[in-house]
Amino acid sequence: MKVLKIATAGSVDDGKSTLIGRILYDTKSLTDDKLEAIEEKSKQRGFDYLDFSLATDGLVAEREQGITIDVAHIYFSTPSKSFIIADTPGHIEYTRNMVTGASTAQASIVLIDARNGVVEQTYRHFFINNLLRIKDVVIAINKMDLVDYSEEKYNIIKGEIEYLVSKSEYKGQSLNFIPLSALKGDNVVEPSENMSWYQGQTLMHHLESLDTKDIKDESQTRFPVQTVIRPKTNEFHDFRGYAGKVYGGDLEIGEEVVVLPSKTKSKIKSIHFFDKEYAKAKSGSAVTITLEDNVNVSRGDMLVKVTEEPTITKQLDATICWMDKDPLQISQKYYIKHGVNDGQAKVTNLSSIIKTDFSGIEENPDALELNQIGDIQLKLSKPLLVDSYKKNKSNGSFILINPKTNNTVGVGFIK
Amino acid sequence: MWFTYIKDMIMNQNTIQVDALESEAIYIFREVQAQFEKPVLLFSGGKDSITLVRLAQKAFYPAKIPFPLLHIDTGHNFPETIEFRDRLAKELGVELIVRNVQDNIDSGRVKEESGRYASRNILQTETLLDAIEEFDFDACIGGARRDEEKARAKERIFSVRDDFGQWDEKNQRPEVFDMLNGRIDLGQNVRVFPISNWTELDVWSYIKQEEIDIPSIYFAHKRKTFVRDGMIWSAADEVVYRDEEEKVVERMVRFRTVGDMSCTAAVLSEAKDITKVVEEIRNSSISERGARIDDKRSEAAMEKRKQQGYF
Numbered sequence: 001m002k003v004l005k006i007a008t009a010g011s012v013d014d015g016k017s018t019l020i021g022r023i024l025y026d027t028k029s030l031t032d033d034k035l036e037a038i039e040e041k042s043k044q045r046g047f048d049y050l051d052f053s054l055a056t057d058g059l060v061a062e063r064e065q066g067i068t069i070d071v072a073h074i075y076f077s078t079p080s081k082s083f084i085i086a087d088t089p090g091h092i093e094y095t096r097n098m099v100t101g102a103s104t105a106q107a108s109i110v111l112i113d114a115r116n117g118v119v120e121q122t123y124r125h126f127f128i129n130n131l132l133r134i135k136d137v138v139i140a141i142n143k144m145d146l147v148d149y150s151e152e153k154y155n156i157i158k159g160e161i162e163y164l165v166s167k168s169e170y171k172g173q174s175l176n177f178i179p180l181s182a183l184k185g186d187n188v189v190e191p192s193e194n195m196s197w198y199q200g201q202t203l204m205h206h207l208e209s210l211d212t213k214d215i216k217d218e219s220q221t222r223f224p225v226q227t228v229i230r231p232k233t234n235e236f237h238d239f240r241g242y243a244g245k246v247y248g249g250d251l252e253i254g255e256e257v258v259v260l261p262s263k264t265k266s267k268i269k270s271i272h273f274f275d276k277e278y279a280k281a282k283s284g285s286a287v288t289i290t291l292e293d294n295v296n297v298s299r300g301d302m303l304v305k306v307t308e309e310p311t312i313t314k315q316l317d318a319t320i321c322w323m324d325k326d327p328l329q330i331s332q333k334y335y336i337k338h339g340v341n342d343g344q345a346k347v348t349n350l351s352s353i354i355k356t357d358f359s360g361i362e363e364n365p366d367a368l369e370l371n372q373i374g375d376i377q378l379k380l381s382k383p384l385l386v387d388s389y390k391k392n393k394s395n396g397s398f399i400l401i402n403p404k405t406n407n408t409v410g411v412g413f414i415k
Numbered sequence: 416m417w418f419t420y421i422k423d424m425i426m427n428q429n430t431i432q433v434d435a436l437e438s439e440a441i442y443i444f445r446e447v448q449a450q451f452e453k454p455v456l457l458f459s460g461g462k463d464s465i466t467l468v469r470l471a472q473k474a475f476y477p478a479k480i481p482f483p484l485l486h487i488d489t490g491h492n493f494p495e496t497i498e499f500r501d502r503l504a505k506e507l508g509v510e511l512i513v514r515n516v517q518d519n520i521d522s523g524r525v526k527e528e529s530g531r532y533a534s535r536n537i538l539q540t541e542t543l544l545d546a547i548e549e550f551d552f553d554a555c556i557g558g559a560r561r562d563e564e565k566a567r568a569k570e571r572i573f574s575v576r577d578d579f580g581q582w583d584e585k586n587q588r589p590e591v592f593d594m595l596n597g598r599i600d601l602g603q604n605v606r607v608f609p610i611s612n613w614t615e616l617d618v619w620s621y622i623k624q625e626e627i628d629i630p631s632i633y634f635a636h637k638r639k640t641f642v643r644d645g646m647i648w649s650a651a652d653e654v655v656y657r658d659e660e661e662k663v664v665e666r667m668v669r670f671r672t673v674g675d676m677s678c679t680a681a682v683l684s685e686a687k688d689i690t691k692v693v694e695e696i697r698n699s700s701i702s703e704r705g706a707r708i709d710d711k712r713s714e715a716a717m718e719k720r721k722q723q724g725y726f
Contacts, residue, residue, distance in 0.1 A: 003435045031702040070569050070587065075562040075614045084612060096589055103591040226445040231478035239477055245442050245593075250430075271431065274473045278431040285433035286441035286474070299449055323589050337594050340446070399594050406598040411591045 002212040003082045007105035007134070009098050009125045010090040014111045015142045019182035020074060020087060021052020023204065026189035029076035071101040080208055090121045095356070095371035096323035098128050099411060103397075107136035107210055109203075114147045114179070118160040123357040126161070130170040131319065131373070131413065133393065136210050137173045140203060145181040149194040154179045167358050178203050219392040221249035221283075222310070223257075223303040224339045229288055241272060241288035242297055244340070247394040251289065251303075252280045259295055260302045260385045261312055266291040300341035302385045310385045310395060316345070316378040317415040319354070320368070324402065324409035327367035328376070334409065335401040336380065344381035345400065351375045376412075389413040436617060437470065440609040442593060443572060444474035447554050447607050448481050450597035454554040454607075455512075457543075458484040458504075460496035461673040462629055463558030463610065466618050468503065469627055470609060471556075483510035485555075487542050489535040490517045491675040493649075499630040514546045533656055534678040544580045547604055554597070556607045562614045573597055574606045582606075619696050623689045633692065635669045635684045646680035671696075 010016040024030045030038075042051045074085040086101035088094070102108060108129050112122055129137050139161055147153045158177050165171060178187055179198055186192035189204045201209065229241040251257075255268050271278045272288040281287045289303065297303075304310065322328050328347060336345040352361040353374045368374045389396030400410040433441070447454050456471060458464045471480045484504055488497075504511035516538045519525045525538045547555065561568040571587050573595045588596055597605055610618070622629060639650040641661040648655050650663040655677050657663075668681035669692070682701075686692045 032700045033702050070584075072565070072568045073561045073612065074568070075612075077614075077616070082614070082617070100589040100591050104593070226442070227449045229475060229478050233477070236477045241477075243445055243474070245438060272476070273431045273433065274476050276431075279429040280431070282430060282432040284435060284438055285431055286438040286445075287431060287433070288476070335598070337596060339594065340449070394592070397592050397594075399591060399596065401596055401598055406596070406600060408588045408590075408596045411589070 002080070003084060004107060004207065004210060004212045005084045005086065005105045006107045006109060006207065007086045007088060007098075007102040007129075008109045008111065009088045009101070009128075010111040010121065014090070014113050015182045016087070016090075016111050017052045019109075019111065019140065019142060019180075019188065020085060021050065022182045022185060022188050024052070024074070024076055026185065027076050027078060027204070071097050078204070078208055081212070083207065090125065092120075092124065093371060095124065095128070095373075096321060098125065099132070099321045099323075102128055102132050102134060103411070105132075105134060106212065107138065107207070108134045109138045109140050111140050111142055112157055114141050114143045114150075114153055114157065117153075117157050118164075120357055122161075123164070126164055127168070127356040127358065127373075129173065130168050131321070133170055133172065133390070135173060137175050138203065138206060139175065139177045141177065141179045142182055144179045144186060144192075144195065145184050149179070149186075149192075151195075151197045154198075164358060176200070176206060178206065219248040219394075220308040220310075220387070221251060221305055222247040222387075222392065222395045223251060223289065224341065224395075225297055225299055225301045225303070226340050227299055228297065239290070240294075241290050242303070243286075243288045244303075245286045246281050246283055248283055248392060249305075250280055250282050256306050257291070257303045258306055258309060259291075259297055260304060260309070261383055262296065262301070264293075264295045265306065266293040266295055268292075310387045310392075312383045312385055314380045314383050315348075316380065316384070316386070316398075316412070318376055318378065318398070318412040319373065319415065320376050320400070320410045320412040321373045322368045322370055322410050324407060325370055326402065326405075326409070327369045328374075328400075328410060329367045333403065335403055336378070336384075336398055337401060338384045338386065338398040339395065341384060343384060345378040347376055348379050349377040351377070375415075378412075386414050388415055436610075436613055437473075437621070439593070439612065440467075440470045441474040443595065443607065443609040444471050444556070446595045446597065447556060448475070450595070451554040451605070453550065453552050454482040454556060455485045455550070455552045456480070456482055456556045457558075458486050458500065458511075459558075459673070460486070460492065460500040460630060461558070462618055462622060462633060463560065465503070465627060465629055466613075466621060467556065467558045467609060468507070469621075469625055472507070480507060480509050482556075483512055485512045485514070485546060485552075487539045487546065488513050488515050488517075489539055489675050490515060491535050491677050493630070493632050493670075493673060493676055495630045495632045496673060499628075503628075512546070512550070514542050514549075516542050518542075519545070530656065534675060536675050536678050540580065547580070552604060553599065554605045554607050556609065558610055559608050560613050560615070560618075561611050570608065570611070572608055572611050574608070575599060576604050576606055578602045580604075616693070616696050619689075619693045623693050630673065632670045632673060634689075635667055635687045635691075637665055638668050638681065639663050640666045640668060640681060647683065648680055649676055652676055 038050055072087045076083050088098045088101035110125050141154055141157050179195055180187040186194055187202045191202055223244050223246055225242045226244045229243050231239055253268050258265055269290045269292045271281050330347050330350050333346050336343050352363050353365050353372050354361050387395040396414045398412045399408050402409045516535050519542055520527050525541050559567055571590050640647045641650050641657055641663050669684040670681050686695045
């Protein structure tokens with residue numbers, strides 16, 4: 001089954017929960033008992049409508065305050081595809097949760113209230129989509145019923161977003177504008193009778209037509225070794241396999257590879273998946289590989305094709321999103337996790353804070369606070385095997401971990 | 416020409432493209448093995464933990480699963496599940512650790528519930544925490560899925576718990592891309608959920624595709640049952656409390672989720688094989704946990720249990 005991961009962001013006021021509820025309802029993904037529970041709770045709270053946010057706001061604190069605090073995952077499927085929606089809070093204080101939710105998404109829905117047009121939150125959401133280089137972005141212009149289904153209003157908002165695109169560095173996304181009313185059901189699953197001027201697809205038709213292949217499946221091949229498999233049984237006495245996931249391209253038997261960082265060359269001898277052997281492993285597959293030669297390979301090492309070597313470096317230039325209450329400061333030390341590889345990193349420079357509302361940068365700040373995004377330089381305790389995030393999504397990102405608290409405090413995108 | 420064609424065909428058949436969800440789960444298992452000293456797989460004998468076992472096999476083949484299985488036995492499990500558990504552990508050649516809730520009841524550390532809705536489900540937590548301490552487990556792998564319940568929908572793949580097993584739901588570590596941070600302090604442990612992103616239908620489809628053996632109670636069978644609150648309960652064993660006026664009738668049923676006999680209701684079903692079960696799930700209008708009385712106690716039932724160290 002093909003799986004498409006979608007990120008959404010926004011507050012309850014944008015009608016996001018209503019939209020998700022509408023999608024679940026119209027695709028018949030809400031079971032009777034869940035629907036009954038929503039009906040009962042809505043009535044109990046004195047609402048005269050079904051409050052679908054009750055289906056997704058899973059924590060007590062969220063229901064008490066009527067806001068989304070953390071990423072929720074919502075699952076539904078149509079005959080052709082499975083969908084996972086990472087539903088994230090849109091407030092500025094939850095920027096880190098937006099980045100978290102969007103980091104694994106192939107597509108993103110930016111929700112706009114037609115009455116208010118593009119607001120600060122829209123900027124931020126759009127900025128994060130660009131930072132993460134999300135391939136498919138849907139601009140869902142909601143509450144069209146409250147602006148008399150006005151084409152003019154739709155065009156103004158479209159123009160504002162197109163202006164944002166012109167100001168941003170990343171222009172590779174495929175942008176689609178869909179006017180809808182989640183409450184009334186216009187253009188969500190069923191085409192709207194109220195907007196004959198709109199000739200495009202409904203939201204669900206559009207999502208169904210999207211390719212589930214991510215940009216990260218179309219870069220140079222990377223095979224980071226997670227663990228070495230040595231069964232030492234009679235049957236597999238000399239078996240020495242390297243277990244990991246293939247990223248980017250494919251790997252084939254007989255192919256010449258370089259083991260990094262040792263730069264030893266060898267050839268792929270066999271590709272195993274469970275009790276069978278294969279000639280070729282496609283991108284995204286978690287397999288086990290053996291090599292022709294007896295080379296020294298351990299966790300964190302990487303197999304790559306001979307003509308496709310990544311950069312081996314002890315210094316990183318990166319854009320980072322800060323996720324911790326303790327701010328990032330120059331000369332602080334952190335653990336760095338790059339894929340399955342671990343090391344230590346020291347912040348040597350904090351050159352700027354980038355404003356998520358496209359208003360520019362603040363140069364040479366003292367610290368990077370929670371939910372801020374900035375440019376930094378790091379010195380590393382050992383060489384890492386990296387690509388720029390632009391060229392290779394899976395090998396171009398890392399996380400920083402605070403050695404005192406063990407918490408994940410930042411996510412970085414290598415330049 | 417025909418030769419290249421056939422060669423291409425053979426080569427294509429010989430290409431492996433692992434499904435995204437399966438690949439993700441295998442990747443998670445390998446991260447657990449690499450990042451922790453003493454992981455354990457929590458095995459209940461239910462379909463989700465059986466699926467976990469198959470994924471763990473795939474992650475480390477041709478080596479054996481590199482950690483033991485742990486079963487917290489409430490003493491109220493279906494006998495079919497226990498038989499199945501013992502057989503599977505033997506086949507895998509993996510150590511099976513069993514810890515009994517009954518021991519804690521006997522020693523007076525926990526008090527058994529009484530009355531119509533009495534269940535040992537919540538008592539499992541104490542026994543689990545004891546076992547974690549006894550063996551110094553630093554990672555407990557479980558089969559919870561985000562689609563099961565809305566508090567679970569919020570939980571991370573690597574979920575950090577403190578000495579008391581508590582889940583701090585408002586202060587979870589961000590999980591970005593597929594990088595999993597398993598660093599913990601002494602005394603903390605991590606609950607790991609490799610099939611977080613699977614739905615119930617995904618699990619059943621996988622069991623079908625992989626031809627995985629599951630306990631017979633998942634398939635339609637005749638069973639002595641009684642009805643309470645619109646749900647069907649097994650009357651085959653005295654651990655389920657029954658009022659005298661609740662009449663026992665033989666019905667064709669199967670279990671959709673397998674927990675304790677005291678908190679797991681059956682569903683009417685004619686689905687005697689896996690194909691029919693998958694079809695039934697696909698067309699079902701009731702959610703899986705709709706048959707779990709433990710979730711019906713309050714809207715926040717699961718979140719509360721999790722804060723106290725429940726899985």
